[in-house]
Amino acid sequence: MKLIPHPASPPVAVSAVEVEAAIVRGKSVLIYRVTGGPVSIPPTTAPARTDGLWQTTCFELFIKPVGGEGYFEFNFSPSTAWAAYRFDGYREGMADQSLDAPRIEPVEDGILVRVDLGGLPEGDWHAAITAVIEETNGTKSYWSIAHPAEKPDFHAAANFALELVG
Numbered sequence: 001m002k003l004i005p006h007p008a009s010p011p012v013a014v015s016a017v018e019v020e021a022a023i024v025r026g027k028s029v030l031i032y033r034v035t036g037g038p039v040s041i042p043p044t045t046a047p048a049r050t051d052g053l054w055q056t057t058c059f060e061l062f063i064k065p066v067g068g069e070g071y072f073e074f075n076f077s078p079s080t081a082w083a084a085y086r087f088d089g090y091r092e093g094m095a096d097q098s099l100d101a102p103r104i105e106p107v108e109d110g111i112l113v114r115v116d117l118g119g120l121p122e123g124d125w126h127a128a129i130t131a132v133i134e135e136t137n138g139t140k141s142y143w144s145i146a147h148p149a150e151k152p153d154f155h156a157a158a159n160f161a162l163e164l165v166g
Contacts, residue, residue: 001018001019001020001021001129001145002016002017002018003017003018003019003129003130003131003143003144003145004143004144004145004146004147005017005141005142005143006141006142006143006144006147006151006152007147008150008151008152009140009141009142009152010141011036011133011135011139011141012135012137012139013036013037013038013135013137013139014034014035014036014037014039014133014135014141015035015036016033016034016035016036017032017033017034017035017131017133017143018032018033018035019031019032019033019129019131020033021129023061023063023117023127023164024117025117025118025120025122026116026117026118027114027115027116027118028114028115028116028117029112029113029114030059030061030076030112030113030115030129031107031110031111031112031113032059032076032110032111032113032131033107033109033110034109034110034131034133035109037135037136038135038136039057039133039134039135039136040056040057040134040135040136040138041057041078041079042056042057042077042078042079042081043079044078044079044080044106045079045080045081046080047080047081047082047101047102047103047104048081048082048101049081049082049083049084049096049101050077050081050082050083051083053075053076053077053081053082053083054075054132055132056077056132056134057077057078057131057132057133057134058075058076058077058131058132059075059076059077059078059110059111059113059130059131060073060074060075060076060128060129060130060131060132060154061073061074061076061115061127061128061129061130062074062127062128062129062130062154062155062159062160063117063120063125063126063127063164064125064126064127064128064160065120065121065123065124065125066123066124066125066126066163067123068121069088069089069090070086070087070088070089070093071086071087071155071160072084072085072086072087072097072120073085073086073087073097073154073155074097074099074102074115076102076104076111076113076115077104078104078106078110078111080104082099082101082102082104084096084097084098084099085097087155090155090156090157091155097119098119099115099116099119100116102114102115102116103115124163124164124165125163125164126160126161126162126163126164127160127162127163127164128144128145128146128154128159128160128161128162129144129145129162130142130143130144130145130154130159131143131144142154144159145159145161145162146158146159146161147159
């Protein structure tokens, strides 16, 4: 699926961000690919839970159980750092979400992520697949399958446009 940049923060050199996703309870696989650039890639580190990954190139997944206010956010950096959070409601009650470290591997034009979502609530989900792309000139663009109108906000309900039936 193709992500679209938010019009309030267009890219300069990046022309596309695409994602292949198999999102299921248990092992999920996502492949994020970036076309164009050059893209600022954080240096590779040991895989570790790390906050603030969204401040540079970072690939994200949001999951919201249908009918619930709470949701989950997962961040995957090309550096192999990662983060997982749960929220009680829109940007409220943020806490670390228990998660086995995802496996993040570089591919030629992006990353391959293997993550276990087996600990999330049963039932149907809405999902948002997103990315923050920082180009080497400092330009940041915010990519998603859908966006709220005014400004980029991956936590907004408008982003949860993908329906996953459990």
